[in-house]
Amino acid sequence: MMSTHPRSGLVPGSILPGYEDRGIAASLAERPLPPHDVFCYPLVETWRDRIWHMLGDFITEEVKAEFVRHPPEFVVSDDLSWLDNLIHDVTGEITDIKMLTADRLREEYRAFRAGHATRTNDLAQFYQNGLKVLNAAEVEDRARSVFLNGQFKHATEERLQNAIDQIKARDPAGGREGRLYFCAREEELFSRAGGAGHYLTYGSEYLYCLGIRVASSRETKKALTGIGSPTMFVCDIPMVMIRSHALEDFAGSILEYLFCELVDELEAHALSPDAGSALSLTENLPGECIVGHYHPATIYDPLRFA
Template identity: 90%
Template sequence: MLPGYESREIAASLSERPLPPHDVFSYPLVETWRDRIWRMLGDFITEEVKAEFVRHPPEYVVSDDLSWLDNLINDVTGEITDIKALTADRLREEYRAFRAGHATRTNDLAQFYHNGLKVLNAAEVEDRARSIFLNGQFKYVTEQRLQDAIDEIDARDPAGGREGRLYYCAREEELFSRAGGAGHYLTYGSEYLYCLGIRVASSLETKKVLTGIGSPTMFVCDIPMIMIQSGTLEEFGGSILEYLFCELVDELEAHAFSPGAGSALSLTQNLPAECIVGHYHPATIHDPLRFA
């Protein structure tokens, strides 16, 4: 790692960090938002609504379809609402930013603290693949093989979810834990670069060369709410409400924070450098592609 920005390194453990500012939403820190969300939605989710839920819990309390809650609100208060959309709107009103982690490999922090985090530019990654795999080190790698790999993956296809996207996790541990299953970003860096590599060279060769580049680095970011799509906030709103209501009844268990539940989100814009809170280098990383 090149010297510099040592003062921006933060603790890997949430319990060892200062709490985020009051206007920053941190999904895994339930204690910072539990009461606040109840108050935020109190005009629709009244004490009577909660009491009726406790008396007669729905058969299915799920985050993706909140019709169970819309119906409950209507039965108790007479109000008709789309509580998931309402929650997303109010999260945007209540909080300035959404905290999440972005995982990568680098030996130069300056490029991030100067220029921010950038969405995938497929051409740039392909040129990087050329510099890594077409430098004579790999006997059977050719430009044609690389072009065939580019065509096969088709990163520019809007349905592919690669070009012009930048991915984060609201629960950082998903990016290095076994349960999260996303440790390959810290282990090998760019997923697109890895996918190109294993198509032009062997899996073993690709892993060896990519793990020799940079160090596993997690950037903790406060993403402005205006940059997050409404659908994404609705998904998190559903998970929040599922969790809160399941807390009301001992026999219910929320899926939202269970291992493997997922908390990924993506942006279609570059994240400005001033939105990076800090970074750390995870000491232990589970590689889901270890035996691939």
């Protein structure tokens, strides 16, 4: 666990001056609402009525009433056949409601708000150059500067090369090279339920994975936590940058949540503490898409005993 410094209010750690004016509240409740054309997944009250209205030509009041009378056995987000069938039975319309909802989200909203977690000592590189997809070679060079500087007895270039070969970050199946990750629900990046606090605690996951193979786990953690401060960047990702399948996943979760709200006995998995909200980009996010940043006061580190 990490806590705020009693005087500064920030997580301990050196960070270069600059961009202090871009700091924002960590709590959604303490921030201004996002602009009307920005979709914010955890703020249900900002989109509940709007989504119902947006889909009103297919999800009619009669469709909702029939759902309440006879809820399906399984109301899930990944397979919306239960809703496609319901719409057809009530209205006679044939549709792929997940795809339709995703398409209309693109029409209705300019951007999708999400958080990106990292650890840094320099905010300027992000605000000036944006958030960048993983470049394996750059991270490997950083690993050399952090771990092959003579401070770690057993760290060698040979061990680093073996680690690079073992992790295979450039393998498309590995999901690392050329990807930039976010969570629509920021708390997943620092809470126990989210289980992703290692990004804030240690920074680059690839750098951490290289480190524990080149040096020891203890040495790696000490080295990486000595660099900068855990930092969350809140971003408005242009809808045109989000891949179709990712937006369809969110469309399914939105519809699952809305329909479960209609029946007291139903409980949606979507937006529950253990439901994920990750998405990734395959291109860099420009700096002007960063809304602001904050330094989480408390972080659950899932690797603390690793």
